[in-house]
Amino acid sequence: MLEQITHCLPLRLTARNVVLAGLLVLLVLALLSVVKMELVVNGLFLGAILALGAIGLTLVYGILKFAHIAHGDFMTWGAYIVFFLLGSVLPHSTGFGPFTFGYSLFIALPLTMMAVVATAIILDKAIYQRLRRRAVNTVVIAMTSLGVAIALRGLVQVIWGGGTEQYPRLSKPFYQLPMGVKIPPDWIFIGALTLILVLALYQFLTRTKMGKAMRATSDNLELARVSGINTERVVWWTWAIGAALAATAGVLLAVFQAQLFPVMGWKILIPLFAAVILGSIGNPYGALAGALIIGVAAEVSTQWITPAYKPAIAFAIMIVTLLLRPRGLFGVRD
Amino acid sequence: MRAKIRPDWASIGALTLVLGLALYLFLHGGAGGLTDYAIFAGIYAVFTLGLNVHWGFTGLFNIGIAGFFALGAYTAALLTTPPPDPLMFEDFKFGGDLAVRLGHLDLWFPVALLAAGAICGLVALFLGFITLRLREDYLAIATLGIAESVRLLFLNERWLGNGSKGLYRIPKFLGDLVSPENYDYLYLVVVVVVLVILYIAVERVIKSPWGRVLKAIREDEVTTAASGKNVFSFKLQSFILGAFIMGIGGALYAHNVRFVDPSTFDPLLATFIIWAMLMLGGSGNNMGAILGAFVVWGIWTGTQHLPGFLSDPNFRFVMVGLLIVGVILLRPGGILGERRRVSGQIEPPRGAAP
Numbered sequence: 080m081l082e083q084i085t086h087c088l089p090l091r092l093t094a095r096n097v098v099l100a101g102l103l104v105l106l107v108l109a110l111l112s113v114v115k116m117e118l119v120v121n122g123l124f125l126g127a128i129l130a131l132g133a134i135g136l137t138l139v140y141g142i143l144k145f146a147h148i149a150h151g152d153f154m155t156w157g158a159y160i161v162f163f164l165l166g167s168v169l170p171h172s173t174g175f176g177p178f179t180f181g182y183s184l185f186i187a188l189p190l191t192m193m194a195v196v197a198t199a200i201i202l203d204k205a206i207y208q209r210l211r212r213r214a215v216n217t218v219v220i221a222m223t224s225l226g227v228a229i230a231l232r233g234l235v236q237v238i239w240g241g242g243t244e245q246y247p248r249l250s251k252p253f254y255q256l257p258m259g260v261k262i263p264p265d266w267i268f269i270g271a272l273t274l275i276l277v278l279a280l281y282q283f284l285t286r287t288k289m290g291k292a293m294r295a296t297s298d299n300l301e302l303a304r305v306s307g308i309n310t311e312r313v314v315w316w317t318w319a320i321g322a323a324l325a326a327t328a329g330v331l332l333a334v335f336q337a338q339l340f341p342v343m344g345w346k347i348l349i350p351l352f353a354a355v356i357l358g359s360i361g362n363p364y365g366a367l368a369g370a371l372i373i374g375v376a377a378e379v380s381t382q383w384i385t386p387a388y389k390p391a392i393a394f395a396i397m398i399v400t401l402l403l404r405p406r407g408l409f410g411v412r413d
Numbered sequence: 414m415r416a417k418i419r420p421d422w423a424s425i426g427a428l429t430l431v432l433g434l435a436l437y438l439f440l441h442g443g444a445g446g447l448t449d450y451a452i453f454a455g456i457y458a459v460f461t462l463g464l465n466v467h468w469g470f471t472g473l474f475n476i477g478i479a480g481f482f483a484l485g486a487y488t489a490a491l492l493t494t495p496p497p498d499p500l501m502f503e504d505f506k507f508g509g510d511l512a513v514r515l516g517h518l519d520l521w522f523p524v525a526l527l528a529a530g531a532i533c534g535l536v537a538l539f540l541g542f543i544t545l546r547l548r549e550d551y552l553a554i555a556t557l558g559i560a561e562s563v564r565l566l567f568l569n570e571r572w573l574g575n576g577s578k579g580l581y582r583i584p585k586f587l588g589d590l591v592s593p594e595n596y597d598y599l600y601l602v603v604v605v606v607v608l609v610i611l612y613i614a615v616e617r618v619i620k621s622p623w624g625r626v627l628k629a630i631r632e633d634e635v636t637t638a639a640s641g642k643n644v645f646s647f648k649l650q651s652f653i654l655g656a657f658i659m660g661i662g663g664a665l666y667a668h669n670v671r672f673v674d675p676s677t678f679d680p681l682l683a684t685f686i687i688w689a690m691l692m693l694g695g696s697g698n699n700m701g702a703i704l705g706a707f708v709v710w711g712i713w714t715g716t717q718h719l720p721g722f723l724s725d726p727n728f729r730f731v732m733v734g735l736l737i738v739g740v741i742l743l744r745p746g747g748i749l750g751e752r753r754r755v756s757g758q759i760e761p762p763r764g765a766a767p
Contacts, residue, residue: 146550148476206738215745218474218549222688223741225476229685230734236727345680349561352554360548387569394558398543401555405547 110379116258118378124266126374127273128335131328132347133354133366134280135321141297141361142317143207145217149228150325150351151344152235153195157326158333158343159235160191165246174249177264180334181247188330192323199322200315202227208311228345235341243340246333269331276327277367280320284363289316297361349390350377353397359407368408372396427693427708427748434711441718448597450714455604456665458706461691462611462699463658469696469751470619471651472631474549477556479683480563481656484536485529485663486673487567490580492525493668497575504571505580512584522586526607526664533660534653541652546645552652560684568675579674586668600669607665608703611658615699618654627651681730686713689733692740695747704748709736 111119132154139147164187165171165180172181206227210220253261284290289312296303296313304310332347333339354373358365377392384392400407460478467473492509515521540559544551567574574580591599618624626647629637638644667673677683686709694705713729722728740747 146553148553206742209742216472218472218553219741219745221474221550221553222468223738225685225688226734226737226741228734229681230731230738233727233730233732233734237722237725237731241727349554349558352557356551356554385569388565391558391562391565394562397554397558401543401547401551405551 114379115382117260118382119375120256120260120262122375122378123371124262124269124335124374125378126371127270128328128331129347129350129354129374130367130370131273131276131324131331132351133358133370134277134363135324135328136351137355137358137361137363137366138293138297138317139321140355142293142300143211143217143220143314144300145220145224146352147321148221148224148348149202149231150321151346151348152228152231153199153322153325153344154329154332154347155235155339155341155344156198156231157191157195157329158339159239159244159329160194160326161187161330161333162239162244162246162339164190171247173247174251177251178268179248179251179263179265179337184246184330188327191330192326195326196319196322199318203314203318208314232341232345239341241341243338245338248337265334269335272327272331276324280324280363283320289313293317346390349397350374350393353393353400356397357400357407359410362407362409365407365409424748427704431704431708431711434715437715437718445597448601450710452597452601452604452669453714454707454710455601455608456662456669457687457690457710458608458703459604459611459662459665460659460687461694461702461706462608462615463655463662464687464691465696465699465702466615466619466651466655466658468691469698469702470624470631471627471648471655472549473545473648473652473655474553475556475652475655476553476684476688477558477560478659478687479678479680480556480560481533481536481659482663482666482683483560483563483567483673483675483678484533485660486667486677487574487580487663488529488532488660489525489664490583490667490673491574492528493521493584494580494582503575504578505575506572519587521584522603522668525668526661529664529667530657530660533656533663537653537656538649541649545648545652560678560680564675564678574673574675577674577676579672579677581672583667583671583673585671604665604669607661611661612699612703615658619699623647623650681733685733685737686710689736691747692737693747695749695751697751698747698749701747701749701751708748709733 132150135153136147136150139145139150161184165183169183169186172183173179175182175184206223207220210223251264253263254267255261282290284294292303292308292313293316295306295308296310300310303313329339329344332343336343350370350373354369355366356369357372358367358369373393373396376396377389380392381389404410460482463481464475464478467475491505491507493512494508495510495513496508497503497505511521511525512519515524536559540555541552544555568577570576585596586603587599588596619627626637626642629640629642630644630647634644670677687706690705690709691702692705693709694703695701716729717724
């Protein structure tokens with residue numbers, strides 16, 4: 080298992096890397112002794128949600144080669160479709176087990192994932208595929224996805240209005256963890272679901288034919304095509320995985336902050352891209368690591384800086400990454 | 414050749430639309446509504462000119478126009494606003510009060526405009542220096558980040574920009590010259606003069622050898638680098654020039670509305686709509702950029718008075734997004750499109766594709 084992981088990461092087990100990793104661990108330990116544990120835990124959960132968005136974004140970035148600006152709005156749509164299903168379609172339910180939400184969420188979530196996946200594939204067929212065939216510059220495709228992002232968010236506002244909404248919920252006591260950490264019970268759900276999805280994705284990417292084809296396409300599209308990989312199918316799978324993860328991330332974000340609003344996805348776009356760049360574009364494990372780092376950094380920063388600047392922390396990390404190591408933590412020169 | 418024989422329905426349609434909307438606005442809001450429309454469209458045209466330098470000529474993807482908009486507007490506002498008045502519970506610490514100090518012939522106005530442009534140019538230098546050597550779309554993400562950071566800065570640092578209360582004592586340029594009810598006409602002339610100066614400047618710069626290098630970079634970076642041009646340096650200069658123009662646009666806005674607060678510069682009205690204007694008008698063509706500003710702003714303000722859901726701002730929001738996607742898919746050149754020729758001196762050979 081370890082060998083597999085080190086093989087996937089473009090990091091060699093050289094003396095220099097081991098020393099660097101050791102220093103990093105020491106730095107983390109030193110920080111942990113100063114930082115409030117509660118903030119670190121908050122950051123890890125926020126980072127887990129960011130990771131679901133960032134993994135999809137980095138796959139799209141790696142395989143389709145453009146910055147998918149509508150990714151945050153896929154998240155918003157996920158959150159709102161669940162809101163619609165819970166409020167108007169499925170039976171009203173709250174307080175399932177230890178959670179604030181009801182069992183309906185477990186039915187609504189897969190339906191929502193399917194709906195957002197369908198949206199992504201329809202958008203690809205209607206828009207992005209045509210542009211790919213025309214062989215336009217990838218920046219123009221990114222530009223188009225900005226238009227899609229605007230339209231998607233506008234539609235949310237047309238349908239549900241611009242205000243803040245909530246899933247049906249029943250207040251539950253917080254869990255008391257050691258070291259003075261308190262977490263809402265819903266976060267257990269967030270952590271567990273993220274873990275399951277990331278492990279499933281890892282299995283998919285390493286064990287299945289399609290997963291391997293996706294990694295090959297991400298490495299070198301032309302080479303993948305001439306070795307007989309159906310790149311259009313790879314593209315569809317990329318959208319499917321990216322959209323399903325984004326929809327889940329949106330729902331979990333709505334659960335995490337106990338509210339949803341139309342700009343929630345747009346606001347999270349900078350942390351998402353920061354995580355993708357920090358973890359090297361196209362590398363899903365890097366995106367996971369980047370998202371956790373950014374989640375923790377943003378939360379921990381509030382110990383010293385006013386929380387109002389939390390959104391700018393991700394941007395600052397991104398600028399520092401671009402200055403020091405523009406290929407990201409796990410990047411190699413090509 | 415077919416394109417030459419076929420009448421250009423898109424241009425005709427756009428012009429009809431503008432004239433129709435102008436007539437409608439005139440009938441609806443009187444001359445005042447029309448002047449107001451023209452002032453805002455003119456200010457937006459300044460932004461589309463700046464964005465055209467970025468996107469249309471160099472292919473730089475800037476989605477943080479709101480950041481430069483806000484920086485320009487706040488710079489001009491802070492330079493010219495009187496110092497804070499304790500009686501009015503103002504939190505900001507510095508007001509440049511240029512309007513009093515440089516009151517002679519109202520010289521403070523061009524100074525404020527240039528200073529706003531310079532500040533934006535400096536920020537562009539910083540951002541561009543970091544991102545322009547790297548993948549093309551890093552710039553987009555960085556500009557998105559700077560727009561949000563600028564907003565957060567002016568919202569939270571109350572000593573700087575008075576926080577969410579905003580700045581509301583921004584002086585009038587040549588305010589003593591005409592009566593307040595006729596002031597809009599005067600300001601329209603000011604906006605048009607600035608717009609014409611910028612238009613001529615950008616046209617000259619783009620038609621120069623420098624501008625041709627930018628277009629070459631947009632078309633093929635590697636070839637341009639291979640012919641000995643420093644691609645990074647040219648991109649950086651273009652990014653700074655475009656940001657400078659956007660800063661001037663922000664300053665023009667501040668002295669028109671004479672109120673700025675952080676919520677003024679939301680992504681829709683300060684970034685997205687400017688993209689829609691440039692794409693529709695025709696990126697790579699300065700006349701197209703200006704035309705796009707007038708058309709889209711006409712549609713935006715004109716549809717306010719339409720009945721039912723058509724006037725719903727959220728519905729119009731969707732339309733802005735669809736407009737961008739639709740133009741790229743159906744008419745990538747926009748209404749006017751770019752005149753593709755190597756140089757103004759060389760006529761394209763007869764029979765060649767336009």
